[in-house]
Amino acid sequence: MSQLKNMSLSELTRHQEELQKQYDMYKNETIRLDMSRGKPSQEQLDLSMDMLTVLTNESHVVDANETDIRNYGLLDGIPEAKEWFGTMFEMAADQIIVGGNSSLALMHDTVARAMLHGVDADATPWAKLPKVKFICPTPGYDRHFSICELFDIEMISVEMTEDGPDMDQVETLVANDEAIKGIWCVPKYSNPEGITYSDQVVQRLSKMETKATDFRIFWDNAYAIHHLTDTPDELLDIVKQCEHAGVPNRVYQFASTSKVTFPGSGISAFMASKENIQFAKKLMGIQTIGADKINQSRHIRFFEQIGGVEKLMKQHAAIIKPKFDQVLSTLEQKLAEKEIADWTTPNGGYFISLNTMEGCAKRVVSLAADVGVTLTGAGATYPYGKDPVDRNIRIAPTFPSLGELKKAMEILCLCVELAAVEKVIKQ
């Protein structure tokens, strides 16, 4: 796999010493850089500051139906927020519940409802079954995996390809195991690889035979409008595909404005078939009287005022594209020729996925941490935190400044090389 293989032991040792010397120099600096979580930077957050004051008088706190949105009511959200998500995802008003500040909570609660009540009135609550399993395309999003762990749902890893999850594997698994009740998908600009599912993958997901009649696709469309280029990826509409395939209830779609406006104070949406939504609403109506409608209105009015959310997303891209470029150019410059790592080049989303030599990811993350660079924990992108070949590292370039990122990436690349040399010497 690598040039290192052609080096003699003495060459390798000398090379290691050089790298170690460079690394030790960083040790003497006080570095504190964080590339661990997909957080917008302050500059991005500043883009939405006008949203805070967009509602000023009483005419701003009634919705499209003249309902006073300050008061109780409207479990599924104000009409204009439903329309906003509905236009973006081509869903009808009765296919949408607008939620609070966390689509993660919508996903968690959807799994919790399935555990305690089943996916519909006739289905068995998953908690009453001896075993429930989910397919987890890997690498994937650690918080999805945590939900499975919380509810004692066994996770089955399926490898990601350039087109999405390996559908041969997925189809075989769901056709033969009734305990498999779900699959987690981040279908567009996936976390962490930035891959968008191909049309064929989406079609196969909607058409595949599942042994479980209560199988559900958890479609976390978190980065639907988070493009980095002017020629964004296109994703087939899975809700429509499932309708056409005669399984309209198979998919739950989730989205939010967490990385559009403010991560802690956005609005979210749960979208699915009318039947799924009705069932969810019946149970959710016991949990809450509804999400924060004023914040929904605040968002919609702000998007109108700035001339549409697309404009805002271009401003985000203008800030974060140079950061992705910085990461990619450093990787290219420092590692490309050495053949000790590969990485993805996404057209959107929040992450770049880096694969080190096998067995090196943990060591790289630990080396980087020791000089003050925080990366997502090695293994976090796999179920149970265990990367079977210990090579995947998720890079989150958005939060640090360009200058910080340059330094952090130089350190990361050095650590990747150092860990690789250590490994080859040991072999």
Add this chain to the structure above:
Amino acid sequence: MSQLKNMSLSELTRHQEELQKQYDMYKNETIRLDMSRGKPSQEQLDLSMDMLTVLTNESHVVDANETDIRNYGLLDGIPEAKEWFGTMFEMAADQIIVGGNSSLALMHDTVARAMLHGVDADATPWAKLPKVKFICPTPGYDRHFSICELFDIEMISVEMTEDGPDMDQVETLVANDEAIKGIWCVPKYSNPEGITYSDQVVQRLSKMETKATDFRIFWDNAYAIHHLTDTPDELLDIVKQCEHAGVPNRVYQFASTSKVTFPGSGISAFMASKENIQFAKKLMGIQTIGADKINQSRHIRFFEQIGGVEKLMKQHAAIIKPKFDQVLSTLEQKLAEKEIADWTTPNGGYFISLNTMEGCAKRVVSLAADVGVTLTGAGATYPYGKDPVDRNIRIAPTFPSLGELKKAMEILCLCVELAAVEKVIKQ
């Protein structure tokens, strides 16, 4: 019980005809009045309009620790919001989780966690037990009962006295039945009676022997600061009482600003022992990255700006006290001498509890509905929607205007009398 008993059948029939004539006159009007839910009126909502624009610049979106509250993080809330609730309820920062816009959701989720995971790391998840029961002091809050129904928790009614739940009953029940895992309490200005638990009741709740080691008091302190008089009721601090009694983990306390600022857009708090909070946080951290911190900051800054929440609550009282007085004076004037009903006179909260003659509540609600006056459904204040003697009606005076309320109450009193006469004639 009633003067009606002394009337002859012909007198009764004549009286019924007169009442029916009055009632039929209302039938010809187009009346639409709603006294069903505890909703603040528009005038009350207007009191908090300045909150919408209280955060304007970047110095307003960092918390007391200089953390950027627009971004992810702070599962348990911003320090100043914790301090605000902490001061009000005498709780330390590590005993508080500040939640989103719904304390109902905090309660629902707390029950859901107990169902799926138990109340602590060593406890059996309630869903794994053959039977779980809760004590429900009645009349009580219908949404509490709905949570029990949702999770298939059997409800045992215990009668409310003037001091709170009948503690002789409660003590006997919890001492002898291990399946009894909880009790719902609205301890101050209770829903619907407006009763505040006496010190002795609070002490007995904290000291009583429970057969279940994982018994929990759900202390829904929804109306803690919602006084109608200048000499408010005082409630003993149950968290401290449970600490003193050596059962610090027995109680979960809930509160919110739903009826302080905006019902759909308030902030809430879950308060308990440090150990309970730590356990909840561990599980909640999988569900969400945290509640809306900007809205927390918006609240705290607004309360500061207006010179304290007590001032705001006095403004609320100035609006709603005349409505309570209107209800009470109409009841007094129309029904007092007739001895066919009794009612409570609360010092705070959102409700007045009306007891008709036994077997008449459903008929009264139905009669009122037929002329356009919506009341809380008869039976709603009891588990499973079933008032065993069919007499309790919850009156929610806050939402209608004074004029509407006057008319609605005249109609209600007429319906109470009509139903009573009908009943006596039938006997």
